[in-house]
Amino acid sequence: MATTTTTRRTSIQAAALLVGTVLGFSALAQTREVVIGYQDMVVPWRHAQETREVEKRTGYKVTYRKLGSGAEVVRALASGAIHIGEAGSSPIASAISQGVPIEVFWVLDNIHDAEALVARNGSGVNTLADLKGKKIGLPYVSTTHFHALVALQDAGVDPKSVQIVNLRPPEILAAWERGDIDATFVWDPVLAKAKGSGKVIITSGQIAAKTGKATFDGLAVTKAFAKEHDGFLAQFVQVLADADKAYTGHKAAWNADSTEVKSVAKWSGAEAPSVPASLALYAFVPPAEQASSQWLGGGKDSGVAKSLAATAAFLKEQGTIQNVLPDYSVGVNPAWVRRAR
Numbered sequence: 001m002a003t004t005t006t007t008r009r010t011s012i013q014a015a016a017l018l019v020g021t022v023l024g025f026s027a028l029a030q031t032r033e034v035v036i037g038y039q040d041m042v043v044p045w046r047h048a049q050e051t052r053e054v055e056k057r058t059g060y061k062v063t064y065r066k067l068g069s070g071a072e073v074v075r076a077l078a079s080g081a082i083h084i085g086e087a088g089s090s091p092i093a094s095a096i097s098q099g100v101p102i103e104v105f106w107v108l109d110n111i112h113d114a115e116a117l118v119a120r121n122g123s124g125v126n127t128l129a130d131l132k133g134k135k136i137g138l139p140y141v142s143t144t145h146f147h148a149l150v151a152l153q154d155a156g157v158d159p160k161s162v163q164i165v166n167l168r169p170p171e172i173l174a175a176w177e178r179g180d181i182d183a184t185f186v187w188d189p190v191l192a193k194a195k196g197s198g199k200v201i202i203t204s205g206q207i208a209a210k211t212g213k214a215t216f217d218g219l220a221v222t223k224a225f226a227k228e229h230d231g232f233l234a235q236f237v238q239v240l241a242d243a244d245k246a247y248t249g250h251k252a253a254w255n256a257d258s259t260e261v262k263s264v265a266k267w268s269g270a271e272a273p274s275v276p277a278s279l280a281l282y283a284f285v286p287p288a289e290q291a292s293s294q295w296l297g298g299g300k301d302s303g304v305a306k307s308l309a310a311t312a313a314f315l316k317e318q319g320t321i322q323n324v325l326p327d328y329s330v331g332v333n334p335a336w337v338r339r340a341r
Helices: 004-028 046-051 053-058 070-079 089-097 143-154 169-178 190-195 204-211 223-228 230-248 259-268 272-280 303-317 335-339
Strands: 033-038 061-066 084-088 102-110 115-120 135-138 163-166 183-187 198-203 216-222
Touching: 033 070, 046 053, 046 230, 046 259, 053 061, 053 230, 070 084, 070 089, 070 216, 084 089, 084 143, 089 102, 089 143, 089 216, 089 303, 102 223, 102 230, 102 303, 102 335, 115 143, 115 190, 135 143, 135 169, 143 183, 143 204, 143 303, 169 183, 169 190, 183 190, 183 198, 190 198, 190 272, 198 204, 216 223, 216 303, 223 230, 230 335, 259 272
Parallel strands: 033 061, 033 084, 135 163, 135 183
Antiparallel strands: 084 216, 102 216, 115 183, 115 198
């Protein structure tokens, strides 16, 4: 875990990078270009990436940049390397707590059982208590890092008694196959591969149900870009909504041989036969529901703002961040989901 000194240094570096971000966006404010950072998550809008639907509808030049973790995504947002990025609620909460000027504008998915803690066969781990002295691979400051700590604490296991190793998903898979780690808490496509030679100990859905501490994946935009590109974001959100609707309304058609699933596999790095089962683990929230107080609407009392606040409080308790803001609605903007159909 990050030390207080490391956290201070990270905050200072982020603040310095923000100066460059603001200056950079002022110069590029009127350009019709956008850089979108994405991860290897298995979600419907990967097909829209493949068909270049965002470009077709907006007329913008879109550059997609694949990043290895939510922590990498928020650093890229802070530095101005990307304008929009996919990240879990934990790295988003960490970024907003440290003053990175971003806003969550779309809930990519409600994670549910799409993230799980899996113990490798032969590791001797059958319960959370068995993790004492064992080695878990997961990405630091991710939703799985957050839920791993929550689950251990809830089970009465001191997180310090467990060796938590900071690994990105591709590194987790390599370490898993070498037998270097006893367990992992991760998402597909790596999760599907780990399940093949491991046992699910607990899922994020089960942790959320037991503790009330839910997690989600979201899309965040820098405030500077959002200020200058309202029309683009409205159209982009409609692309996202249409992609989710295409899946939720025709799940049976999204089979391993479909062009949609092949697109998802290509962009996420998953294997096409595993994609339908992976998609089924998530809940994809329609725009009207996202605009409600359950998610992005409602200001300080919105579901997303409260989730970010609870996550930040826990991260501070664990020494990962220094500050918890009084109101996380500063990092939530429902304007574009309200306009989506």
